[in-house]
Amino acid sequence: MTVPPEFTAPKIAAGLPSGLPAPTDEQLAQLASSSAALQALLRARGGWLPFDDYLQQLLYAPGLGYYSAGAAKFGAAGDFVTAPEVSPLFGHCIARQCAPLLGAGSALLELGAGSGALAETLLRKLSQLQALPRHYYILEVSADLRERQRARLATLPAELLARVQWLDALPAQGVRGVVLANEVADALPFQCFAATDAGFLERGVRLDAAGKLAWAERPARAELQRELERLAAELPAGFAPGFQGELCTRIDPWIASLAALLDEGMLLLFDYGLGRSELYHPQRSAGTLRCHYRHRAHDDPFLYPGLQDVSAWVDFTRIAEAASAADLEVAGYCTQAAFLLSSGIEQEFLEAPDGAQRARLSAQARELLMPGEMGETFKAMALTRGITQPLTGFGLQDLRRLL
Numbered sequence: 597m598t599v600p601p602e603f604t605a606p607k608i609a610a611g612l613p614s615g616l617p618a619p620t621d622e623q624l625a626q627l628a629s630s631s632a633a634l635q636a637l638l639r640a641r642g643g644w645l646p647f648d649d650y651l652q653q654l655l656y657a658p659g660l661g662y663y664s665a666g667a668a669k670f671g672a673a674g675d676f677v678t679a680p681e682v683s684p685l686f687g688h689c690i691a692r693q694c695a696p697l698l699g700a701g702s703a704l705l706e707l708g709a710g711s712g713a714l715a716e717t718l719l720r721k722l723s724q725l726q727a728l729p730r731h732y733y734i735l736e737v738s739a740d741l742r743e744r745q746r747a748r749l750a751t752l753p754a755e756l757l758a759r760v761q762w763l764d765a766l767p768a769q770g771v772r773g774v775v776l777a778n779e780v781a782d783a784l785p786f787q788c789f790a791a792t793d794a795g796f797l798e799r800g801v802r803l804d805a806a807g808k809l810a811w812a813e814r815p816a817r818a819e820l821q822r823e824l825e826r827l828a829a830e831l832p833a834g835f836a837p838g839f840q841g842e843l844c845t846r847i848d849p850w851i852a853s854l855a856a857l858l859d860e861g862m863l864l865l866f867d868y869g870l871g872r873s874e875l876y877h878p879q880r881s882a883g884t885l886r887c888h889y890r891h892r893a894h895d896d897p898f899l900y901p902g903l904q905d906v907s908a909w910v911d912f913t914r915i916a917e918a919a920s921a922a923d924l925e926v927a928g929y930c931t932q933a934a935f936l937l938s939s940g941i942e943q944e945f946l947e948a949p950d951g952a953q954r955a956r957l958s959a960q961a962r963e964l965l966m967p968g969e970m971g972e973t974f975k976a977m978a979l980t981r982g983i984t985q986p987l988t989g990f991g992l993q994d995l996r997r998l999l
């Protein structure tokens with residue numbers, strides 16, 4: 597098994613932002629507000645927060661959290677780049693896969709639409725393929741991103757924009773069509789744990805003697821302890837003492853709520869992650885938690901609270917289990933590269949109007965497809981209900997045996 601380069605990169609020392617760009621004055625002001633809110637929350641909660649509660653505040657506190665406040669986040673001026681920001685090729689291939697499931701009376705619901713890049717690309721391409729859904733719903737938890745999406749999509753032709761509707765909650769009626777989430781599962785708050793000879797510890801957050809945010813471990817609460825024992829029993833090597841990792845139990849109700857919504861069609865997910873036995877392989881005994889700040893990755897979630905993204909790799913086995921429990925079929929699981937190649941990325945090149953455009957697309961495709969970039973680390977998963985159409989995007993590779 598090859599370990600992605602990110603995991604062998606030297607750690608930066610906690611509290612030493614070596615190699616990281618300094619925050620601007622405006623960011624320092626946000627950092628001060630975000631840190632003060634976290635300290636107040638910690639005091640109110642008796643001095644210790646489970647890591648998922650910390651993340652909820654860190655990422656989504658209204659006006660303060662990383663996703664809720666005004667940080668650039670995506671693209672060259674932000675902290676990280678997502679596939680829809682890299683290239684419209686990503687959205688074009690998704691449109692090709694989704695087109696047979698859309699059309700009159702259908703809906704496409706995009707969760708966590710980021711800058712709106714994917715929505716814009718999809719609507720334009722689906723129009724070209726004559727497969728526009730009746731509704732293009734967006735459910736976005738960040739008010740700041742919602743405004744950015746509105747501004748971006750305002751440039752769409754009126755007949756496309758008229759289909760877009762922002763929702764505050766999942767729609768009340770069922771959806772026939774597609775529910776789509778790119779890099780949303782990894783943005784759900786997750787718990788952290790450590791295995792010891794004496795059982796599992798839950799890794800949480802406290803203020804140290806100097807009033808700084810720091811790790812603090814407690815014996816895992818009964819529910820978490822049971823869940824970790826269940827996972828350990830499934831793993832060939834269990835969790836050896838010293839293993840530190842993450843798990844996201846919020847995945848279960850999230851998938852259940854999406855499954856309940858889907859009358860007929862497909863839930864299509866893209867994210868970085870692995871099946872459970874690879875994710876919790878002894879080679880990953882330090883876990884997969886990563887922070888992204890201005891295109892640098894490091895592993896200190898207490899640095900720059902509110903200014904940096906904090907996420908962990910997704911356990912695709914957990915998603916598949918939650919889907920099966922909710923009567924969805926796990927209809928496809930493959931690498932992002934395999935999905936894009938199966939969904940006609942080459943055809944997109946052939947359709948490019950000239951050599952200059954082909955050269956641009958070729959550089960973008962490398963980033964989406966190459967194993968050292970997004971091609972293998974990112975996976976595509978299709979969870980379906982009641983459809984007979986073949987899923988073209990999953991025709992080239994079937995990794996379901998790894999779940």
Ligand SMILES: C[S@@+](CC[C@H](N)C(=O)[O-])C[C@H]1O[C@@H](n2cnc3c(N)ncnc32)[C@H](O)[C@@H]1O
Nearest residue numbers: 663678707708709710735737738778779780783
């Ligand atoms: C890493 S960003 C990805 C953005 C976009 N999908 C892309 O690929 O560029 C995560 C997105 O998910 C949103 N988000 C997080 N939790 C969510 C939830 N429970 N429901 C809907 N959106 C959510 C965030 O606000 C943000 O827009």
